[in-house]
Amino acid sequence: MDVSDARTSEARLIDELLAFIASGDIEGIGDDAFNRLALRVFAHQFDHNAPYRRFAVQRGRTPRTVRSWREVPAVPISAFKDLTLSCRPPEECERVFMTSGTTRGVRGKSHHPTLAVYDRSMTANFARRFMPADPGRPDQRQARLRMGILFPTEEAMPNSSLAHYLALALREFGTSDSRHFIGDGGLDVAAVTAELERAERDGEPYALLGASYGFVHLMDALRALGRRFSLPAGSRILDTGGFKGQSRELEPDEFYECLSAFFGVPRSACINMYGMTELSTQFYDDGNAVCPSVKSGPHWIRSRLINPLTGEEVPDGAVGVLVHHDLAHFNCASAILTEDAGIAAGGRFRLLGRADGADAKGCSMAVEEFLKAARP
Amino acid sequence: MAAHDAEIAGHLPGLAADEVAWRTLAFARGGETLEVAVPALDEAQVARLAAHVRAAACRLRERPVGAIAAAIDLAVARLLDRSDPWRRKAERLLPLVTGYDAEMVRLGLTSYLKTFRRPQLQTFLVEDFGNPLVLDDFQPIPKGGFARAFGPGLLLHVWAGNVPGLPLWSLVSGLLVKAGTVGKLPSAEPLFAGWFARILAEVDPDLADCLAVVWWKGGDRGGDEAQERAWLAQADTVLAYGGTEALDAIRRRLPVTTRFLPYGHRISFAMVARSxxxxxxxxxxxxxxxxxxxRYDQQGCYSPQTIFVERGGRVSPRDFAGYLAGELAGLEIRHPRRALSLEEAGSVAAWRHAEETKGFADPGRTLLGDPAGAWSVACVDGPGGGLGEAALAPCGLNRTVTVVALDRLEDAVLGLVPYRAFLQTAGIAAAPEELFRLSGLLGGAGVTRVCALGRMTAPEAGWHHDGRFNLLDLVTLTEIEHSAEQAADDFARYAD
Amino acid sequence: MKFRDRTVLVTGASRGIGAAIARAFAAEGATVVVNYLRNAEAAEWVAAECRSLGGDGWALQADVTDDGAVRAMADRLSDELGRLDAIVNNAFRPYAFDPEKRALFWDLEWGDYRSQVDGALKGTFTVCRAMLPLLRRRPGGSIVNMATDLVARPTVPYHDYATAKSALVGFSRNLAAELGPLGIRVNCVAPGLVYPTDASRSTREDVKDRIIAQTPLRRIATPEDMAGPVLFLASDWSRFMTGQTLYVDGGLVMG
Structure with missing residues (x-):
């Protein structure tokens, strides 16, 4: 395949994807339309992404043999660390997002020749899941909210998909006085408190967004100061990413209880976003009144829960490992096998956390422990 | 679903069953289910049980060690007799609880129990003491004077893992040194140790009185910390199995005067020479x-995770990997792998995926075995012999193994260095002079046991677990110095 | 579908028994490599049929007795399919089966034997050698070699042909012993007279009638009759069988 071929194929695909994302509400999209586009995307990735092609061939799955999106071979996310999974040469890509490299120190990469699809995917979904005027009325949306971001800026972290996501949220959905609270000097607690006090006074709904561990840091600081807030009705919180060893680990119930207590935002307005560097689309829950909450995504992403060894889907209600099929992730690999466990709930899922790193049942040394032992 | 009658686990001499709170551990395999009631003691009960065991152990000091070995032999004979009700129960329930193949459990039990018959116990004793009578009375020692060995008044065993019968090793060690013994059952296999205690109670009630088998929920999250602390405070010596973190947690809770004997997770490997x-x-x-x-789906510390194979033989490392794969495929039919938890399946899958991915970049790497199959063999046959990265690496366990090709087997030794503290068994197939040369190098690198291939999971009687003296580590010596003996002469009635 | 996600190489698959076997694998979901020597059009047609039957078909030209050509084919399979689960060695050198015009022993030259040994044995040998690395990547590989029931019952003594096929049976047994420990099975299918195929097209009715009269199942084999036993031997339904020869001739040969 020559380069122009790849670009033509990509350009056509992007048009189709943008149209598909725009094509409206989830209920209207049948399996057929998703399937057709999924097979198109698979063929594109098979033709232009050599390592993915080898992977697919190894699995005995090629565009000729695959008939359903469920059969598209899902790349284990660990492979993003070792392989360059990109249809376009990396140097031609507008942006590379990298994982934070929590294990092994090697970072997984996702290449984006253009962020047009990523951004459209994010904004269309964000508007629906985080911007309703009130949780009961998903059709009536706020155009903009005053936002505070507990995460560094995109300029400070150009390879962080989360930094981009939050910057996009601020730009597309934040009022002009929205701002970041993490700068070179770390978390600016004084600025956050001043801002939250102002929000309390103004009575306008306020939105705090950031990494889960950022909220822990903030709450620890507030606890030390003896401060609590009662944000106006309609205020909301979005956390994502878990604690990643960056802060204390909290059980979800405790975490949302604390958020609610410190900021006066009901747990039902505390939304958790589940996303990953290896995807271009995010999942959200409808608040965390009950944990673990049910997550779902828009119509251009589908998830399956499988037994990681056999690849077979587990029945509804059973625990499996999540496989996501994100059509918007057109340049890398749309189907990815995560290391996250979940429970299937009719097309949606409850997220349970990491599924790997089992302790040995016996006294034989397992990988995680071994890696720790090998570290100086 | 066929439900078996509930099992009562543990052994609590001096405590009545109805004064103790019981928790239930549930096990299921295929269509069979089993509930196991495990005791959950409060702190006062811990204290009473500890006092009971201590007192009984004091009386044990008067019994010759030979008699204790004979009693253990009687109990082991019951478990070796396939028509004995205890043995039949073990064959029926251990596969259900652990998930291991029933035939594998049956064969494993017999070969394991054989190492605890009377002649083997004598071997055990002589290995560590030379003169086992030192456990019974003061014996003359070469430097002059006399010495007698005393086991701890209360020896606490913290057992872990699901390899059937594993607790027996340390339990028997404790009894042989006449220690008052309390063992904590592993939640993954909470039956065997309690059964053994109850068989002992049938064949020798006095001995069984020195032995309690208890349970508490371990772990930092939701563990029964109160009971754990109570037991740790009671013990003179604590012998514990587990991972680094679990052992560290115990160590941190122990009084400084308590002797701690940790047996951490280990990694083992095999070597196949050109010859x-x-x-x-x-x-x-x-x-x-x-x-x-x-054997035991690689859950044992002695299970091989890497096999180093020398190049230059008539059969290449890659072909050897093929034979190994063929044999594992056959064994899967004969002794099927147990059903894996989602976490275990995830570990195997993660290992497989990593090997597969490396194979894309490196044609010297091959991964044999079906993703949905019950075994996998990775073969690393690169120009550097796979030594570019650490050649010894844990696999995904549960019948996954890496064959690493080397020009010379000793090339593997350097890669072992970072893991010195974790090395255990090396199974070696090599000619005699190579065996001894390699063993010298491996011992220097931290390996504590060298055995034949096929025997890695069946250590012989008297094995020094992790290179330690299993019995000697438990005792303290009381020496009567020559001067005391001499001085005593002056005070004798018959002194001239 | 028994062969979903499985890849099978059938040599000499552009027509006759080979084509029938290829179609049967495809109908069970297999990706079938339709190897052929000369008739590209026929092979493409078989490949297309494979695709329409629910599997995949890929026509690949290679003279199975040409080591270089077979190696090239192996490389392509390795690169583009990445796996091979079964091989059916079906290609053979053309032979005229005519009981009334067959060569008598004293008419034959050693060259006739050698030609048939090359056709039956060398092709199978060459394919097995070249494909083995690929076959060994996965457990449960299977090789099925097409023999003839004449090796057990020389109804008509086609000396050179049947001797070569007898050698193939011996070859298969030895290979089975060698590859068994590696988890790869080798078996033979031995058809009786199969009609219609190009080789049997000119067989006269009275010959067929005579065979039918002696055949318990009272008819001549069709190419499709070979598919079942071949698929059986290629699948894990026969996972504990190796070194065997299945006679598929309606009971003409028993035991």
Whole structure:
């Protein structure tokens, strides 16, 4: 395949994807339309992404043999660390997002020749899941909210998909006085408190967004100061990413209880976003009144829960490992096998956390422990 | 679903069953279910039980060690007798609880229990003491004077893991040194140790009185910390099995005066020399290696995770990997792997995926075995012999193993260095002079046990677990110095 | 579908028994490599049929007795399919089966034997050698070699042909012993007279009638009759069988 071929194929695909994302509400999209586009995307990735092609061939799955999106071979996310999974040469890509490299120190990469699809995917979904005027009325949306971001800026972290996501949220959905609270000097607690006090006074709904561990840091600081807030009705919180060893680990119930207590935002307005560097689309829950909450995504992403060894889907209600099929992730690999466990709930899922790193049942040394032992 | 009658776990001499709170552990396999009631003691009960065991152990000091060995032999004989009700129960329930193949459990039990018969126990004793009578009375010692060995008044065993019968090793060690013994059952296999205590109670009630088998929920999250602390405070010596973190947690809770004997997780490997790789021998060697991989689904610290294979033999490392794969495929039918938890399946899948991914970049790497199958063999046969990265690496366990090709087996030794503290068994197939040369190098690198392939998971009687003196580590010596004996002469009635 | 996600190489698959076997694998979901020597059009047609039957078909030209050509084919399979689960060695050198015009022993030259040994044995040998690395990547590989029931019952003594096929049976047994420990099985399918195929097209009715009269199942084999036993031997339904020869001739040969 020559380069122009790849670009033509990509350009056509992007048009189709943008149209598909725009094509409206989830209920209207049948399996057929998703399937057709999924097979198109698979063929594109098979033709232009050599390592993915080898992977697919190894699995005995090629565009000729695959008939359903469920059969598209899902790349284990660990492979993003070792392989360059990109249809376009990396140097031609507008942006590379990298994982934070929590294990092994090697970072997984996702290449984006253009962020047009990523951004459209994010904004269309964000508007629906985080911007309703009130949780009961998903059709009536706020155009903009005053936002505070507990995460560094995109300029400070150009390879962080989360930094981009939050910057996009601020730009597309934040009022002009929205701002970041993490700068070179770390978390600016004084600025956050001043801002939250102002929000309390103004009575306008306020939105705090950031990494889960950022909220822990903030709450620890507030606890030390003896401060609590009662944000106006309609205020909301979005956390994502878990604690990643960056802060204390909290059980979800405790975490949302604390958020609610410190900021006066009901747990039902505390939304958790589940996303990953290896995807271009995010999942959200409808608040965390009950944990673990049910997550779902828009119509251009589908998830399956499988037994990681056999690849077979587990029945509804059973625990499996999540496989996501994100059509918007057109340049890398749309189907990815995560290391996250979940429970299937009719097309949606409850997220349970990491599924790997089992302790040995016996006294034989397992990988995680071994890696720790090998570290100086 | 066929539900078995509930089992009562543990052994609580001096405590009545109805004064103790019981928790239930549920096990299921296929259509069979079993509930196991495990005791959950409060702190006062811990204290009473500890006092009971201590007092009984004091009386034990008067019994000759030979008599204790004879009693253990009687109990072991019951478990070796396939028509004995205890043995039949073990064959029926241990596969259900652990998930291991029933035939594998049956064969494993017999070969394991054979190492605790009376002659083997004598071997055990002589290995560590030379003169086992030192456990009974003061014995003359070479430097002059006399010495007698005393076991701890209260020895606490914290057992872990699901390999059936594993607790027996340390339990018997404690009894032989006449320690008051309290063992904590592993939640993954909470039956065997309690059964053994109750068989002892049938054959020798006095001995069984020195032995309690208890349970508490371990772990930092939701563990029964109160009971754990109570037991740790009672014990003179604590012998614990587990991972680094679990052992560290125990160590941190122990009074400084308590002796701590940790047995952490270990990694073991095999080596196959060129001399074992002709067309007449290679298949049989691969068969024995596969057996070691299959046994207890690699859950034992002695289970091989990497097999180093020397280049230059008639059968290449890659072909050896093929034979190994073929043998594992056959063993899967004969002794199927147990059903894996989602986490375990995830570990195997993660290992497989990593090997597969590396294979895209490196044609010297091959991964054999079906993703949905019950075994996998990775073969690393690169120009650097896979030594670019640490050649010894844990696999995904549960019948996954890496064959690493080397020009010379000693090339593996350097890669072992970072893991010195974790090395245990090396199964070796090599000619005698190579065996001894390699053993010297491996011992220097931290390996504590060298055995034949096919015997990795069946240590012989008297094995020094992790290179330690299992009995000697438990005792303290009381020495009567020559001066005391001499001085005593002056005070004798018959002194001139 | 028994062969979903499985890849099978059938040599000499552009027509006759080979084509029938290829179609049967495809109908069970297999990706079938339709190897052929000369008739590209026929092979493409078989490949297309494979695709329409629910599997995949890929026509690949290679003279199975040409080591270089077979190696090239192996490389392509390795690169583009990445796996091979079964091989059916079906290609053979053309032979005229005519009981009334067959060569008598004293008419034959050693060259006739050698030609048939090359056709039956060398092709199978060459394919097995070249494909083995690929076959060994996965457990449960299977090789099925097409023999003839004449090796057990020379109804008509086609000396050179049947001797070569007898050698193939011996070859298969030895290979089975060698590859068994690696988890790869080798078996033979031995058809009786199969009609219609190009080789049997000119067989006269009275010959067929005579065979039918002696055949318990009272008819001549069709190419499709070979598919079942071949698929059986290629699948894990026969996972504990190796070194065997299945006679598929309606009971003409028993035991």
């Amino acid at each position: 074992a790789l002709d067309t007449g021998k290679a298949q049989a060697v691969a068969g024995r290696a596969a057996w070691d991989v299959m």
